Every structure is written in structure tokens, then in C-alpha cells.
Amino acid sequence: MQRSIIVNQLNEYIAQQILDGSNIDLQETTPLLEWGILNSLEMVRLLQFLKEHFLVDIPPEKMIPDSFVNPGAIADLIMEETNK
Template structure:
């Protein structure tokens, strides 16, 4: 999974499943934890979705706030775990 694919997939999930509306697009650098978009429960749900839908397992030691602070951070993590180098 490339970073761009990960950004699109995570944004789509957060907007449609977590927020229930795709009307307003979440910016890749929006502070998801600070804004309450990701909570402990929605983070676990997102991780489950990623593993089920894309076959990417996120190790427990990588489930830290800095990896889930923004869509960009999550996308970098997913690109790295799927073997595709993250692009800056």
C-alpha cells in the first residue's frame, strides 16, 4: 500500500464510518486525537478495519499516539508496514 492509497483509505474510513459524513474532507495533517476524531475505541476499530480490509497487522508497540495523530502519520505507518517506503 502506497502512502497515497493509505491516505485515501484512512480518510474514507474516518469520514464515512467514524464521523458518518463525507461532506467535509479531513485534511491529512488534521490533529485526529486532539479533535476527538480518534479515541481509544475508534482507534481499535480502525486497526481492525485495516487488518481485515488490507491485511496489514499493526504491532502493539506501534500503536502509539504519534503514529495515529494525523492521517499522514497513519499513512506513513501503513506504507512502512506494507513494505512500501513512505514518501516525504
């Protein structure tokens, strides 16, 4: 799957499920942690989405802030884990 498609799907999920359909213009570099978009509860929901939608289990050692700083970083993590 192309990285741009993954980013778009992540942005759509975040806008619809985490931001309750907000019209915020999410970009690949939107700072999810800095802006408080992702908190611990939303992180659990996001990890479940990644597992169901992208069929990827993120190992505990990869669950670090740098991996979830923005949609681009999450897309990179998904691609890394699916290409193993």
C-alpha cells in the first residue's frame, strides 16, 4: 500500500473518530501529541484501528511518542511493520 494512501486513511480516521467529524485540515505533519489530539485513551482506539484496518500489530517497543508524533510517522510505522 502506498504511504500517501495510508496517511489519507489515518487522517480520515482521526478526523471522524477522534475529532468527532471536525473539519480540521489534518496534514501528514499535524502534531497529534503536541496539539493533544492523541491521548492515552485515543491511542488505544488508534492501535485497535491499525490492527483491524491495516492488519498490523504494533510491538510494545515501537509504542513510543516519536512513532505517533504525526500521521506521517504513524504511516512510516505501519509500512515498517507490514514489510517485515
